[in-house]
Amino acid sequence: MLTRFHLELIFAACVFAIGAVGLYGSLELDTGWASDGPQAGFFPFRVALILMVGAVLVAIQAVRARAKLRPITVTDHAGMRRILWFGLPIIGMVALAQWLGLYAAMAVYLLATIRLGGRRPWHTSLGVAAGVTVVTFVVFEWWFQVPLLKGPLEIMLGLA
């Protein structure tokens, strides 16, 4: 079970890592202060430092308040399950979209989540998946003329 204490530490570690990566990136630039003021790397360097110091302080605060933070659960097992059931298909859709394009990925995602996750009957799942995809296609490609990511399927159908 995930407690508030652990999540504080996890996020502080993420912030620290972001800061460290930023620090590394800013060192490729001039981080100094020349006669015309700060150089390109001046602010990135200091923002990265602030992030790292801030992350350490948050972690220290969390450790000092651990007696109070430990009993607070961020989410219970049921909540965690729901998040994973909801979140993992999103990642799947994004991965699929890189390869098949947004429309196909959207249709597969909607069909899968509504049928498997939501346990709706086939006709509802198919109807929503097809309906949303077609409406999106019409609105974006024809109405607003904003082309979305397309894949081999659209090329095959002659829509791309």
Next chain:
Amino acid sequence: MLSNLDSLMHGFSVALTAYHIMLIVGGVLLGILVGVLPGLGAPNGVTLLLPLTFTMDPVSAIILLTSLYWGALFGGSTTSILFNIPGEPSSVATTFDGYPMARQGRATEALTYAFLSAGFGALVGIIVITLLSTAVASFALRFGPPEYFAVYLLAFSSFIAFGGGTPLKTIIALALGFGFGMMGTDTVSGAMRLTFDVPDLIRGISFLVVVIGLFGLGELLLTIEEGPEFKGASGRIDPREILRTAARMPRYWLAMLRGSAVGVWMGITPGGPTAASFMSYGIARRVSRNGANFGKGEPEGVIAPETADHSAGTAAMLPMLSLGIPGSATSAVMLGGLMIWGLNPGPMLFVEQHDFVWGMIASMYLGNVIGVVLALATVPLFAAMLSVSFAIIGPIIVTVCLVGAYTVANAGFDLWLAVLFGIMGYMMKKLDYPLAPMVLAMVIGDKAEDAFRQSMLLSNGSVTILWSNWLVGTLTSIALLFLAWPVVAMLLGRRRASRAAMAAARQGDAA
């Protein structure tokens, strides 16, 4: 000020075309939809619509986006009252008394109070804008880079001083925003910054994708975690009850004025609608004669947060238009839109883009009046929509968010970014990191840096230019004071605490 009224009349002539009224109605309806649906809120509703406005005329585009904003503010209250599920973070405070009222069968009454007081709050905010914006803008016309930097600094540091939440976490949120905003090409030197030789990062990270992740996907994860079930009071509306409630409205004039004052202040200083509504609710509970009834279905407990919420939402447009500094996350997104449409936000707008500024201000009057009417009229429709299971609505909202993230720059890479920021937004929300400062820092962080570096070019690298005249000196000093505020407050608090302890000790002696 009279010339402002002339300008406003001119603005109405711009806004009162059939096309623009259609945009207002469409925008408000879309906004209510966005406000009603959990996971879609004003900031990312505006973000999702933004790419579709790139080809529009700027006046029409801003009218559409601001109308969507008003609609979202109204829509958020509907679900708060009927389902105890705030559609918007800024309508959380409305649930405290709105939902108890609905459960007592007084849903129509609660909704009418909410919408009418919201409309009142919005009106106060717009009147303030109408009267003050030109004065602020003409004052700001004298600003040079040092003054601009000082004002930006003031905006950031007032988040730390007044944003609520722990100052340390606000600082981290701001720094994250600055950091992500810096990625890409450096506008002063032309160098590539923090791109790590990844081609997709050369464009930088768009704040629009971040907003969709933080406010859209992150919010959805929060909603799904709690296992949303829309079990609510009936959304049936009785027209006669609306009139009776409206007739009782004037009784609460003090609560409405108080709420509006809190809202206008929080909207102009970048506190935003969410902080404003909580603050107004808290103040009302403390000072109201009916304070003891708060939380049990007290109309004042609906009126106080709603007026503040909307007056903050509208007042946030004042610094955005006249200074180029957004007062809320949503106006930060609109500010980004202004830049994309080729306008330069700030005081020059009032000189160069007369039609745009006053057309927008006039449309705010129309949009909010139309908003009150449409919000009341569509309650049954949107309440019925929520009876569709979240197992179907949730995934549809996800696809809308991801399609929106893609349209920002036509990049598949941005889909991954949106997912990452969604996870980040979930964690930040859980740990009480404020999200608005992060968005604000991303949108105006590089402008602040440019202003600072331009000032340093003027002064040959000497920071004393930030105190070179009384105006910039005062602004910088106040900003630094705000920045140090947590430390000052801690010291003051410690002194007060020790004094209280001493007083208690003395009392103990006497007893």
